Amino acid sequence: MNDIQVSINAESKKIPENLNIPQLLNFLELKDDLLVVELNEEVVMRADWETTTVGEGDKLEIVKAIGGG
Amino acid sequence: MSDSFRIGVREFQSRLMVGTGKYANDQLAIDAIRESGADIVTMAIRRVNLGQNKDESNILELISPDEFTILPNTAGCYTADESVRTCKLARELLGGHSLVKLEVIGDKNTLLPDMPETLKAAKDLVKEGFEVMVYCTDDFDYSIALEDAGCVAVMPLAAPIGSGRGIENPQAIEAIVKRIQVPVIVDAGIGTASDATLAMELGCDGVLLNTAIAGARNPVLMAAAMRQAVKAGRSAYLAGRMPKSDQATASSPIEGVINS
Numbered sequence: 501m502n503d504i505q506v507s508i509n510a511e512s513k514k515i516p517e518n519l520n521i522p523q524l525l526n527f528l529e530l531k532d533d534l535l536v537v538e539l540n541e542e543v544v545m546r547a548d549w550e551t552t553t554v555g556e557g558d559k560l561e562i563v564k565a566i567g568g569g
Numbered sequence: 570m571s572d573s574f575r576i577g578v579r580e581f582q583s584r585l586m587v588g589t590g591k592y593a594n595d596q597l598a599i600d601a602i603r604e605s606g607a608d609i610v611t612m613a614i615r616r617v618n619l620g621q622n623k624d625e626s627n628i629l630e631l632i633s634p635d636e637f638t639i640l641p642n643t644a645g646c647y648t649a650d651e652s653v654r655t656c657k658l659a660r661e662l663l664g665g666h667s668l669v670k671l672e673v674i675g676d677k678n679t680l681l682p683d684m685p686e687t688l689k690a691a692k693d694l695v696k697e698g699f700e701v702m703v704y705c706t707d708d709f710d711y712s713i714a715l716e717d718a719g720c721v722a723v724m725p726l727a728a729p730i731g732s733g734r735g736i737e738n739p740q741a742i743e744a745i746v747k748r749i750q751v752p753v754i755v756d757a758g759i760g761t762a763s764d765a766t767l768a769m770e771l772g773c774d775g776v777l778l779n780t781a782i783a784g785a786r787n788p789v790l791m792a793a794a795m796r797q798a799v800k801a802g803r804s805a806y807l808a809g810r811m812p813k814s815d816q817a818t819a820s821s822p823i824e825g826v827i828n829s
Contacts, residue, residue, distance in 0.1 A: 538658060561616065562616065568779075569730070569731075
């Protein structure tokens with residue numbers, strides 16, 4: 501299986517190709533609840549996670565809520 | 570006596586809104602927030618740490634959308650586009666919830682709002698279907714423009730974020746209160762209970778604060794003080810204060826004093 505180069509939270513990362521969002525979160529060892537994913541500046545709705553595959557050069561943001569005022 | 574108020578499509582009991590930042594630990598945050606009696610609780614949206622502990626707690630587990638109305642903010646955004654992106658992420662995170670606190674900062678040292686960019690962001694967010702509570706300066710004309718843009722609450726600052734200096738320009742706040750139809754909420758700069766009371770006495774519909782509680786020596790006790798202060802100020806406003814006078818007026822009758 502080949503690796504691809506992507507940007508996640510502005511960090512350059514090598515990840516296996518053909519991962520969907522749940523597989524990506526699992527690869528990154530992130531719990532998949534209470535967070536949200538943006539792919540190339542578009543929010544990925546949770547209902548679309550299974551069918552959304554990450555490709556070479558994609559820019560991802562993975563965010564959560566934290567304390568703030 | 571019920572004194573609920575409406576922001577957008579939602580009805581709230583508490584006129585005190587609180588932030589969740591700067592607490593020494595999560596337990597202290599939830600204890601203080603519960604003591605404050607707040608219905609609306611603000612949070613920020615940030616990148617997860619890659620490589621973080623999988624068992625690291627998430628603030629939404631402790632401060633749950635089942636117990637509070639979560640108000641995601643756009644703190645840290647300097648442009649309309651960044652703030653719209655942040656609100657879209659927050660809406661998906663919170664299961665389609667559309668109430669947001671818009672703040673577009675102009676300068677990292679003063680943290681004062683960039684008002685032209687804030688107005689642009691407000692218009693974009695309203696178009697996207699968000700209910701926008703907007704953090705702004707106490708500028709009268711911008712307050713009107715933000716209401717006209719469709720914001721559900723106008724939230725002028727008392728003083729710079731985290732400064733605790735209290736209401737620096739009460740006349741400006743009062744002018745906004747008298748003109749604006751949607752709720753006016755003083756947001757940022759509150760330092761202690763009397764500041765919150767003054768905001769309510771000026772006729773504001775609510776007060777939003779964070780550091781005044783989180784930065785107190787005893788946050789839980791200050792949360793109680795703020796809850797009482799907002800209620801006291803609201804009651805005083807509704808009661809209508811006595812007119813001020815240049816002269817003293819005796820409270821006890823003059824007639825019948827024993828040595829007259």
